[in-house]
Amino acid sequence: MSSPDRADRADRREELLDAADRVIRREGPRASMNAIAAEAGITKPILYRHFGDKNGLYRALAERHSSTLLTRIHEALEAPLGRRELVENVIDTYLASIESAPQVYRFLAHPDPASEGLSPAGPLAPTLQAIATELSAAIAGQIDLGPDRALLAEAWGQAITGMVLAGGDWWLEQRDYPRERMVQTLADLLWGRLAAAADNPAATNNHNGTHATDG
Amino acid sequence: MSSPDRADRADRREELLDAADRVIRREGPRASMNAIAAEAGITKPILYRHFGDKNGLYRALAERHSSTLLTRIHEALEAPLGRRELVENVIDTYLASIESAPQVYRFLAHPDPASEGLSPAGPLAPTLQAIATELSAAIAGQIDLGPDRALLAEAWGQAITGMVLAGGDWWLEQRDYPRERMVQTLADLLWGRLAAAADNPAATNNHNGTHATDG
DNA sequence: GTGGTCACGTTACCGACGGTAACACCTCGC
């Protein structure tokens, strides 16, 4: 048949993805198909033959990058650690990844929504959605949350993903905020430090009666 | 001079915003300028005369809607309540708002990024960013967080905003998940319930040593 | 060799978009 063909095609596809990668690293997630084609030394229709449409190219590129991130997060979630260390590890894994290639990360986390008009309600990009699903599964599997564990784990998976996403985005733009400290900051938040901290002595407009951390 | 002119202009502007509002409610945040102009019974250049560019229109529309949301959240943050009740109140305010007009909310929370090419790093839409700032200010003002309170409050403001954003997006698509329960779900997360909950008895791959909720 | 096929590549185009230039009208103050 075409066994050499298939290998060639796969290689070519990887080359095109490499080119798209370079352009996106350089110009951000809004890179045009023309720019990507030019970077690859070809013209648009070839890209469309390989990937169908822009969404297809983006999905291929996202899968390529997100698979390593997802693998790392999955491993971190399965590590034989205490809960706090595990959570810190997962957060650190995420932050380290986005720190090492911010443009690629932005592409994964904040893709051009014009390209994915399919999911009209998706606030979390597919990669983030996958992370949220991993998280939910880990929570449901490892923690005893009572009868409505399924929904609780799902909601928390989404919420924690959004929390780390927004925190990570903010952190990326900070200077002099060590990663390890950001990990602690986020883990502390999940550990109820906000709820447990004392009132500000200077506070005037708040009759506080802080509850304990829940029963 | 043109005092009637000015009033007319302001009225007209409001009418145009009304039209844009209707289109966005109907078609989502990706409504085109042509569609908005048509809904208003006019043509594009008039929109551009009033709002400069698409970003200007979006900003005007966002301010109009977000001001009420921001006001409500601000009030909730200043209410004389215990911390847990206050947090529940703020979350409920947000969820109630997005529940009452999901399309408008999506426009506020997930605007078409093509329109705001200015902030290349902004994951949180301006309205959400404003909410995060409110949150940070409230945290820094009301809670004693030690020496690095400023940064901690800022990071937490962002993180909590992202958490409630992602949680809210997910919740909007759920059926049969009462708002009050979602409020509890998110507040519980902030109160460290994830950290404090017992291990799942069926868990096998996790040597757990759950720390207490912080000291 | 000749003809057919098939993938690779091109140029040239389409429709929709954001945005703008140029022009027409209508209504004032004088």
Add this chain to the structure above:
DNA sequence: GCGAGGTGTTACCGTCGGTAACGTGACCAC
């Protein structure tokens, strides 16, 4: 009557995502 300044229009530009149509070279059957 007549300019000024507002409201509105049509018609256009550049860019984008996406596609149709065409050319070219390798390979294979005969």
